[in-house]
Amino acid sequence: MTNALQIVRHASPAELDEFLLAQGQLEPVEPSAECWLARRGAAVVAGLATYRRDDFRGVAGECGLIGHFGACDADAAVALLREAAATLVREGATRVIGPMNGSTWARYRFVSAASSPAEASEPPYLSEPTNSLKYPEYFEAAGFVPIVEYESRIQRDLTIVDPKAAPAVAKVADAGIRIEPLAIDRFVEVLGEIHALSLESFVDNPYYRPIDREEFLAMYTPMRPILDPDFVQLARDASGALVGFVFAFVDPLGAAHGAPGRVVLKTLVTAPALRGLGLGALLVDRTRSLAVAKGHRAVIHALMHVSNVSKRMSERTASRFRRYVLYEWATR
Numbered sequence: 223m224t225n226a227l228q229i230v231r232h233a234s235p236a237e238l239d240e241f242l243l244a245q246g247q248l249e250p251v252e253p254s255a256e257c258w259l260a261r262r263g264a265a266v267v268a269g270l271a272t273y274r275r276d277d278f279r280g281v282a283g284e285c286g287l288i289g290h291f292g293a294c295d296a297d298a299a300v301a302l303l304r305e306a307a308a309t310l311v312r313e314g315a316t317r318v319i320g321p322m323n324g325s326t327w328a329r330y331r332f333v334s335a336a337s338s339p340a341e342a343s344e345p346p347y348l349s350e351p352t353n354s355l356k357y358p359e360y361f362e363a364a365g366f367v368p369i370v371e372y373e374s375r376i377q378r379d380l381t382i383v384d385p386k387a388a389p390a391v392a393k394v395a396d397a398g399i400r401i402e403p404l405a406i407d408r409f410v411e412v413l414g415e416i417h418a419l420s421l422e423s424f425v426d427n428p429y430y431r432p433i434d435r436e437e438f439l440a441m442y443t444p445m446r447p448i449l450d451p452d453f454v455q456l457a458r459d460a461s462g463a464l465v466g467f468v469f470a471f472v473d474p475l476g477a478a479h480g481a482p483g484r485v486v487l488k489t490l491v492t493a494p495a496l497r498g499l500g501l502g503a504l505l506v507d508r509t510r511s512l513a514v515a516k517g518h519r520a521v522i523h524a525l526m527h528v529s530n531v532s533k534r535m536s537e538r539t540a541s542r543f544r545r546y547v548l549y550e551w552a553t554r
Contacts, residue, residue, distance in 0.1 A: 225262050227298055229305050233259040235270070238290065245292035246352065252324045255290065258306050260298040262404030267295035272310055273324050279430045280315070284332045286310030288320030289330065291358060303364035307551040318551040319369065319429065320361070321353075323408060326440065327433050331525075332358045344376060344543045347486050347522055348448075348471070351546060357548060365553030372547075373533065375523045375540035376484075380514045382539045387507035390500025394457075397499060399465060401508065404454035406446075413442050413454065415464040415519070416491075423491045428548075448474055452512055453485060455505055457492070467491040468505040472518065481524050483519040485509065486495045490532055502534055510539070524539040 238257040239250050246539050251257060255271035271290040278285050288306055293299035307318045322330035332353050336342035346352050394401075404412055417438040424430050449471055457466035469489040476484040487509050492501045506523070513521050526533040 226303060227267075228261045229302055230259045230261060231256070231309070233257040235237075237266065238269045238271065241269045242290055242292045245294065247290065247292050249290070249329050251290050252328075254541055255324065256473075257290075258302060260293075260295070260302040262295065262298065268293035268298040270302060270306055270320075271323070272306050274310070274315065275323075275325070275431060279425060279433045281429065283316035284314050285429070286318040287322045287324065288318060288529045289323035289328070291321050291357065293354075293357070295358060296356070296363075299357075299360040299554035300364045303332030303361060303366070304553070307364070307366075307553070311551070320366070320549055320551075321357075322429070322548070325431050325433065326427065326429055327431075327437075331370075331548045332361070334358055334547045336545075336546045341543050341545070345481050346475060347473045347484060347524070348475050349486065349488055349524065350374065350544070356550075361549045365551055366549035367546045367552045371528045371545065371551040372525055373374055373528060374544040374546075375533075375536045376543045377510060377523070378519070380510055380519070380521065383510070384503050384507045384535070384538050386500055386503040386535070386538070390504040393499050393540050394501055394504055397496070398458075398460035399457050399496075399501065401455055401457050401505070404449070404451040404456060406451045407451070409446055410439065410443070412454075412464075413439055416442075416467055416469065419464050419467065419491055419493065420489075423494060445471065448472070450516075452516075453509065455508055457501055457505065465483040465496055466501045466505060468509055470509050470521075473522070481520075483517065484522055485513045485520070486522045486524055487519050488524050499529075502532065505533060506539075 235251045242483050251271045258264050258270050260268035273287040276284045310318050320527045367400045377413050417435050421432050453470040473484040473486045475484050523536040
């Protein structure tokens with residue numbers, strides 16, 4: 223009976239973290255999570271963490287989350303997912319989604335199977351989800367169905383200029399908006415401004431919940447050593463208030479995988495009141511222009527919801543190279 227499967231609820235966070243680290247998952251489990259493990263004998267063969275959220279915008283009632291997922295045994299993975307999801311519903315969740323490590327500010331969604339060699343050939347970049355391509359199969363076998371899709375696109379030909387960018391130059395200037403790079407000595411102060419504008423601009427994103435300034439700073443401050451301040455572009459109105467930004471960085475993982483010189487455009491935000499001015503297109507094209515000036519070979523437009531304006535903007539200059547999916551449990 224040493225191969226009998228045992229599912230353990232209220233498992234040790236340290237043991238789950240240790241197992242996930244062995245599976246290549248580096249984000250530690252939050253203190254608010256409930257940890258689950260599946261064992262065969264003494265061996266841990268699957269693990270996950272569950273969360274309960276009642277503060278997602280646009281979601282009625284309590285939402286159960288399954289995150290921090292890892293597995294090296296298909297049957298154990300499916301059984302564990304089913305048990306965790308059923309427990310969340312039985313204890314009051316109106317829906318169960320995953321993978322999501324607590325919120326959309328943390329790691330969430332799976333890389334899905336590539337549909338072409340071109341999609342499979344580009345190596346991962348910093349901040350991109352990484353997972354075994356078997357993980358989506360496990361979720362689907364356990365009764366989960368896709369509910370939101372995302373993609374990353376890459377512009378390899380940096381001579382292509384977005385046709386919407388040039389007309390935006392005069393409109394942005396006429397609106398009294400100037401664009402400046404990050405002053406690295408004001409990094410923490412600027413992060414506070416970025417946090418405030420992000421809260422305003424992300425409010426309609428699927429499964430959005432606000433986080434406080436200190437939590438936001440803890441997430442972004444570790445990136446300071448790798449930043450080229452020129453790639454963090456800040457749009458300010460006549461009063462000096464932040465009304466848009468691009469947060470981009472040179473990908474440190476590219477060279478390690480034989481793909482040096484990639485700039486990752488991680489976040490693009492414009493104030494809701496200024497949408498339609500062309501500021502977003504201008505900020506993206508300035509990132510492209512900076513990449514050329516600094517000798518980089520490509521710009522990645524990272525992790526866009528397939529129905530977002532940013533994705534439609536990206537289609538004018540960049541091609542898709544990765545897809546991602548977020549799931550909901552459909553079995554009741």
